Amino acid sequence: MNAVELEEKLIRDIEAGIFDSETGKLPSEPELIKKYGVTRYTLRNALSSLVAQGIVYQAQGKGTFIRKRRHNHYLTLNDTTGLTVAAQHQGIEITTVSAKLSIVKAKEAQFLPEDVELDPEEELYFVERLRYLEAAPFVMEYAYYRKEIVPYLDQEIIVGSIYNYLKESLGLNLGFSDKFIYCDECEQEVAQALQLKAGMPVLILEDEAYLAKGPLFNFSKLYYHYKYSKIFMLAKVN
Amino acid sequence: MNAVELEEKLIRDIEAGIFDSETGKLPSEPELIKKYGVTRYTLRNALSSLVAQGIVYQAQGKGTFIRKRRHNHYLTLNDTTGLTVAAQHQGIEITTVSAKLSIVKAKEAQFLPEDVELDPEEELYFVERLRYLEAAPFVMEYAYYRKEIVPYLDQEIIVGSIYNYLKESLGLNLGFSDKFIYCDECEQEVAQALQLKAGMPVLILEDEAYLAKGPLFNFSKLYYHYKYSKIFMLAKVN
DNA sequence: CAGTGGTCTAGACCACCTG
DNA sequence: AGGTGGTCTAGACCACTGC
Numbered sequence: 001m002n003a004v005e006l007e008e009k010l011i012r013d014i015e016a017g018i019f020d021s022e023t024g025k026l027p028s029e030p031e032l033i034k035k036y037g038v039t040r041y042t043l044r045n046a047l048s049s050l051v052a053q054g055i056v057y058q059a060q061g062k063g064t065f066i067r068k069r070r071h072n073h074y075l076t077l078n079d080t081t082g083l084t085v086a087a088q089h090q091g092i093e094i095t096t097v098s099a100k101l102s103i104v105k106a107k108e109a110q111f112l113p114e115d116v117e118l119d120p121e122e123e124l125y126f127v128e129r130l131r132y133l134e135a136a137p138f139v140m141e142y143a144y145y146r147k148e149i150v151p152y153l154d155q156e157i158i159v160g161s162i163y164n165y166l167k168e169s170l171g172l173n174l175g176f177s178d179k180f181i182y183c184d185e186c187e188q189e190v191a192q193a194l195q196l197k198a199g200m201p202v203l204i205l206e207d208e209a210y211l212a213k214g215p216l217f218n219f220s221k222l223y224y225h226y227k228y229s230k231i232f233m234l235a236k237v238n
Numbered sequence: 239m240n241a242v243e244l245e246e247k248l249i250r251d252i253e254a255g256i257f258d259s260e261t262g263k264l265p266s267e268p269e270l271i272k273k274y275g276v277t278r279y280t281l282r283n284a285l286s287s288l289v290a291q292g293i294v295y296q297a298q299g300k301g302t303f304i305r306k307r308r309h310n311h312y313l314t315l316n317d318t319t320g321l322t323v324a325a326q327h328q329g330i331e332i333t334t335v336s337a338k339l340s341i342v343k344a345k346e347a348q349f350l351p352e353d354v355e356l357d358p359e360e361e362l363y364f365v366e367r368l369r370y371l372e373a374a375p376f377v378m379e380y381a382y383y384r385k386e387i388v389p390y391l392d393q394e395i396i397v398g399s400i401y402n403y404l405k406e407s408l409g410l411n412l413g414f415s416d417k418f419i420y421c422d423e424c425e426q427e428v429a430q431a432l433q434l435k436a437g438m439p440v441l442i443l444e445d446e447a448y449l450a451k452g453p454l455f456n457f458s459k460l461y462y463h464y465k466y467s468k469i470f471m472l473a474k475v476n
Numbered sequence: 477c478a479g480t481g482g483t484c485t486a487g488a489c490c491a492c493c494t495g
Numbered sequence: 496a497g498g499t500g501g502t503c504t505a506g507a508c509c510a511c512t513g514c
Contacts, residue, residue: 002483028499039485044500057414059451060500061493069353115307163475173511174475176295181469183421183439201421201439201464209475213297213512226439231419233471237401237412237447240502266480277504282481298481299512411492451493 001038003045009036010046014055014066024066026056054234075224075231092134099158100128109144113208113219115178123147127158130193133228140193143220150217166217175212181205181231190223201226239276241283247274248284252293252304262304264294292472313462313469330372337396338366347382351446351457353416361385365396368431371466378431381458388455404455413450419443419469428461439464 001009013019019026027035032043047064050056058064106112107120125145131138143162145153150166157165166172186194186202196202203224210216239247251257257264265273270281285302288294296302344350345358363383369376381400383391388404395403404410424432424440434440441462448454 030499041484041486045483047500051414054416057448057452058500059413059493060491061498062451063499065452067353115305175297176289177473177475178292179471179473181419181471182467183441183464185439200437201423203421210295213300214295214303226421229420233417233419235415235417237415268480279503279505283502296481297512298510299479301480301512 001036001042003042003049006036006038006042006046007049010050011055019066024068026064026066028063052234054232075229094138095132096129096159097132097137098128098130099155101153101155101158102126103147104144110142111219111221113216114180114206115208116216116219118146125150125153127153127162129158133225136225136228137194138225138228140190140223141220142222143218145218146216149211149215172217173212175210175214177207177209179205179207183226186223194223194225196225203229203231239274239280241280241287244274244276244280244284245287248288249293252288257304262306264302264304266301290472292470313467332376333370334367334397335370335375336366336368337393339391339393339396340364341385342382348380349457349459351454352418352444353446354454354457356384363388363391365391365400367396371463374463374466375432376463376466378428378461379458380460381456383456384454387449387453410455411450413448413452415445415447417443417445421464424461432461432463434463441467 026032029040029043029047033040036043038046047056047058051058054067054069056064056066102125104124104126105120106118106122106124109124109126112118125147127141127143127145129141129143131141133139145162149172150170152170153162153165163174167174181204183201183203185199186196188198190196190202191198191200194202203226205222205224207218207220207222208216209218209220264270267278267281267285271278274281276284285294285296289296292305292307294302294304340363342362342364343358344356344360344362347362347364350356363385365379365381365383367379367381369379371377383400387410388408390408391400391403401412405412419442421439421441423437424434426436428434428440429436429438432440441464443460443462445456445458445460446454447456447458
């Protein structure tokens, strides 16, 4: 069993309630090592992933404890998953209600990445998507993909999961992404899509995504409806 | 040399430009191990901290590379530091222009933590602070501290770094904190403090902070001026 | 194929908490 | 003092990249 498998097994076991439900205490590391037949390295990797997700916390000298959470938020931001709709696991669905595809040159783009200088003549796919959370407008996305890295996109692909297509069909090895979060007054075009009024708040997420090998392949700007968007994150305190 | 010392040394060496400035490539791991006299475990811990800060990235089969960044943001959110003012390193200062301290019972609090049930009669310190970034109003903070864990606060403490006081003077062992980020329309009281108008956007950060041993000791709500607040974060892409 | 980072094993010692 | 998690050592094998 590797770290990822162990992590999934631990989550299942926690949800199944097989550990002490009174105190929320997990067995000690030596016991878990025996129970799951892994080394301490693998166990601790799996556990630290659970810690990062806010599922458990570890206290030196005491043990590992399940966290009781009553979170009621839609977006989760963390190291390993980026920004995800937490509620998707609970059956709440995101649907793409409109998606538009075009090709533009970098010099014509509405915005450019902060950290990478592009050739003005470079061709980019431009994807505009409006997505709903259940029946409510949730996010208006404007995304550019560098054509030299993502050679093909079509309408069918962009209504689904673009990242899955990049990984599965194109075999791209995705690496990391920079995210910038802020809020601003909503402009007319976005306001209309999200059924807001111009000047009302909107939560903006700028994203610059890189392949594992280093090059930028995608940069985008996502406008979230402020009433349905709450980002969750866990941090170590220093 | 331990992982933290190595991390600091690596940052100094990167800033000093001692590595290949053309490609940004660091020496390979075996070479760094020799150079700094540490084991691979320690080296990789230090490097993964640099990765989490967006200072370098690692590409399997290729090497470790320095990232060129031109970020222009004020707030950094990451695992190990929580939310920090990035620009502080560059001489931009945060000053507390007003700070008010009172004691209330939990049942009288303006808001309560999502994840912890408090005794309505429990006493809390309530700290209201307005802080400026240079000459502009930056953040209005409303923070509650559980008196049974933080037995003493006074005016002098709350104008400075409360967390430093908790660590250094009270010897508390801080653990982790949940953070919720969203935006909303600004209410009158906050608007006035931030020199905004009611209804304009405001970036809100809710924070629930726990000791290493597990108990909640602080929960707060920070209202950031939307024009000066941009949060940076780095994520692995799956 | 050689060199890179990614994962894992096995074991030691340290720091912290509780009784 | 004994048990807990936190850090570190030393070494092996795997997966990916580029020549």
